[in-house]
Amino acid sequence: MRRFDYAAPTQVFEACALLADRGDEARVLAGGTDLIVQMRERDRRVPLIVSLRNLAELKGISQNADGSLTIGAMTTGNEVHHSALVQSHAFFISEGAELLGSIQIRNRGTLGGNVGNAAPSADAAPPLVAANATACLVGAKGTRDVPVGDLMTGPGQLALEPGELIQSFNVPAAPAHTGTRYVRHVPRREMDIAVVGIAVQVTLEDDLATIKDASVVLSAVAPTWPHATTAEEVLRGLPVSEQLLAHAGEAAANDSQPISDVRASAAYRRMMVDVYTRRALATAIERARAAV
Amino acid sequence: MDYPLQLTVNGIPVKRIVEPQVRLLDFLREDLGLTGAKEGCGTGDCGACTVLIDGDPHHSCLTLAVEAEGAAVTTVEGMVTDDKLNEVQSAFVTAGATQCGICTPGFVVMATAYLRDNPNPTDDELRMGIAGNLCRCTGYETIVTALHSVIDGKVERIEVSPEPLELVPEPEGE
């Protein structure tokens, strides 16, 4: 690896000042499971590394008075996966985090890093988008909240101002009768990159038979983590049936914009969006009914 | 700029000056002479470099040494206590779960932590637990057999000759 300077500030404002001061020359380091690999493999030049490891504000998971959940950006994959609070609040956030690499990767890799890396194939970020979570960004001018879905503007691209970093994520409380599911399609069970990932959050009416609201978010089949908006519209207000899920799957496949690469062709990906959207919806609906 | 680094390695307090781009893996192997942790891939895929940081298994190839400031690091060398191999190490010896051996330290460290946290996994859970460790010699079945003997409580810890664990001394003049 090339030489770089390193700072591990203990105050968020210090970290932001360093980032603002050094601009493109500086890069924040969370777990390093993306960044260190990129710096070695792609010989990426980073003159200053600003480590987030000593920033207490970026750690931990807590429930707020309004019922929403705050998850610090530095919370690790394993912490998110095993958190009872996360599991009861939005199960698919735990499910997505469980898929990050191996146990070793999940001990280092963080939720903030998964969003921060802005890979279209990310597994932990899409459930945040589907749960309508916001990212709390902190910079020299203070904090601002941005929907996670608006944060990623393209592969590797985040809408952050110079000097800004992600402090935490806020996940609103879901209404009654809500169920969630994140599922991905991979050739291997572990240690592989998603060919297709689907995050769904479904809310049922009191009759537990009609869909009140649905959020379907795609991974690995578009430049960002978009909502499959047509599929969402197809679902809203209609009674659950196999036919409805089939329509939604088809609509999601049409909403996706996959590319062909070494892992799969665009046509195959589109078919898998259909299959996995149906499966994810079925599980989320089951969970919504069980949650009561 | 170089950075002062203080941590404990296998229970021994260590104080050194390191360059920030030095990985924990290189620091352990080259600065301290602990060559147990291996570099297989250098990209987080193989697990050969696994060490415990504050008790949890981490990739030392993806960890900057400076990021281990204040931590307690345990390598495969540190798993020998009272002049005996630990249960996982002993099981590997008894089952012959080693071929070329380059993956062995990583598997031992990972499995030791995994079985501490999950003493009674199913076969499936066990295999998922060590899914981040690859064996290029494909000796998975004997590795899993060895770990099942630990789970079944059938392992006697093997005695080894008492060799004090010594770290490469701090360079002069620092």
Ligand SMILES: Cc1cc2nc3c(=O)[nH]c(=O)nc-3n(C[C@H](O)[C@H](O)[C@H](O)COP(=O)(O)OP(=O)(O)OC[C@H]3O[C@@H](n4cnc5c(N)ncnc54)[C@H](O)[C@@H]3O)c2cc1C
């Ligand atoms: C072997 C292996 C397997 C993997 N498997 C998967 C997988 O299955 N699914 C998956 O989604 N990912 C996977 N990954 C990728 C990676 O582990 C995850 O994306 C992880 O969540 C990254 O987190 P990190 O803390 O290590 O990020 P880092 O590498 O520290 O940072 C990643 C990027 O985000 C930026 N960043 C980090 N934190 C912040 C913040 N708070 N604010 C602003 N920017 C920030 C950094 O500057 C950097 O550009 C894998 C990686 C490896 C090496």
Ligand code: FES
């Ligand atoms: S050398 Fe670290 S995971 Fe392969």
Ligand code: FES
């Ligand atoms: S024994 Fe050779 S890599 Fe596992």
